[in-house]
Amino acid sequence: MNKKILFVDDEENVLSSFKRNLRREFSITTAPGGHEGLEIIKNQGPFAVVVSDMQMPKMKGSEFLAEVKKISPDSSRILLTGYANIENAIDAVNHGSIFRFLTKPCSNEALISALHEAIRQNQLLTGEKELLEKTLKNSINVLTEILGMVNPAAFGRANRVKRYVNQIARLLKLNNIWKLDMAAMLSQIGFVTLPNHILEKVYHQEELSAKERNMLAEHPEIGAQLIKQIPRLEDVSQIIRNQNTDFSEHQKISTPLAPVQKFIVLSSQILKVVLGFDEMIFRGISKPSAMSILKRDKSKYNPKVVDLLEHVQISEKERMQKTLALAQLKSNMLTNQNIISLQGKMLVAKDTELTDPLIQRLKSYDVSVGVQQPIKIFV
Structure with missing residues (x-):
């Protein structure tokens, strides 16, 4: 249980009293x-x-707690105020979603009781949030498993892209990294609506007709429309929609952006850089060469994000290669080849991180049709 409490007051003796008594x-x-x-x-x-406390120099308590709401929305917020400031306190409750305000002087018993109730409120908020995020994660896993069945190559790419964007997000110390992770995993979900002949051309890097190129270019918008129907994934939907937007287009935005919009714009830029990087790595271009190509096109790719690719680790180089039978495969292993049926159909693309449901599906397919074995993987 989180029992961390922050007291803010400009009077040192008051702060000392809180420490001593609590x-x-x-x-x-x-x-x-x-x-x-x-x-x-x-x-x-x-x-x-x-x-x-309400009355403090430089920043009033109501102003401070309004800022706290922005950066730590799950923290319960309590305002201490004198009798003369009750109108201000009520205004602060209305505008800052303050959990409670207490009038000074406040007895230890009343303060301790309020703190326990505030902690319970925080537990409810964080508990609901964790449950929602777990539910969302399970829903996304189902969607990506469907993508893996319909288009193994797109599923494999989404897996790789997620690993790369997660590393960059951690280097940037972004909040809400889970949103960017989900956007990466679902960045290819629009491919499920494309005809098989286009998917085959894309996978084999064959030339597309003008009509086919237009259909392919629509996949981010299609994916965004699918995802925005899921509660709490509105930001993820916007990131997916803008995954192919050039950096120069983002720079044309002249109006100040709210923090959530800044996050969406930066996340879209990260996703675009990583998609370009992954495409070249998958074609066999070396990491230094891929970075050099991306750096040359400053209008398309955010240069600061491209520079961070220097620190991105490509998973294959960190793992040991093995050749195993299907029955020996385990979750989190990484495929080092396409997994093919005995009829020649690709079931799982190279560079896909295996999951338990995916392995079970392969075993079922092996019983009914047959899977080419052994299989090269990284562990």
Whole structure:
């Protein structure tokens, strides 16, 4: 259970009193002002509860807690105020979604009771969030498994792209990395609507007609339309929609962007860079050469994101190669060849990370039709 509580007050003796009276029951951190409090939340959070005095120099408590809501929305927020500031406190509750406000002076018993209730509220919020994210993850796994059945090559590419974007997102220390991970995994979902002959041409890198190129170019929009119907995936849908948008188009945006829009734009740029990078790596172009090609086209690819590819590890080089029978395959192994049926149909593309459902599907296919074995994989 998270019992971390941040107290913000400009009076040092008040902060000392909180520490002295509450440290046995809670994990107490203090800050002498709003700006310092925000930095502590960014570096030491999340906090279950954030408590702030109303009247402070530089930044009022209501202003501070409104900022806390933006960067740590699951933290319960409590405002301490004097009787003369009740109208301000009510306004703060209405605008900052403050869990509770307490009037000063406040007894230890009343404060401790409020803190316990605030912690329970935080548990409810985080518990619901974890349940929703688990449900979403399972839904996405089902969608990607379907993609793997319809188009193994697209599924394999989505797996590779996810590994690359995740590394870049961690280097950038982005929040909500799960959204970018999902966008990567679902970036190819629009391929399920393309005719098989186009998929075959794309996989074998054959020339497409003008009509076929137009159909292929529509797959991000089709994927975005499919995904936006799923609750809480609206941002993921926008990232997918913009996966092929050139960097120069993003630079034309002149109006200030809200934090969520900045995240969507940057995530789209990361996805575009990684898709271009993966395409070249898959064709056998070396990593340095692929980076050099991307760097030359600054209008298409964000140069700062391209530079981060230097730190991206290509999984095959980190694993040991083995040749195994189908019965020996395990989850998280990486294919080092296309897995083909005895009739010559591709079932799983090279560079696909195996999952338990995928392995079970291969075993069922082996019983009914047959699968070419042994299989080269990385472990």
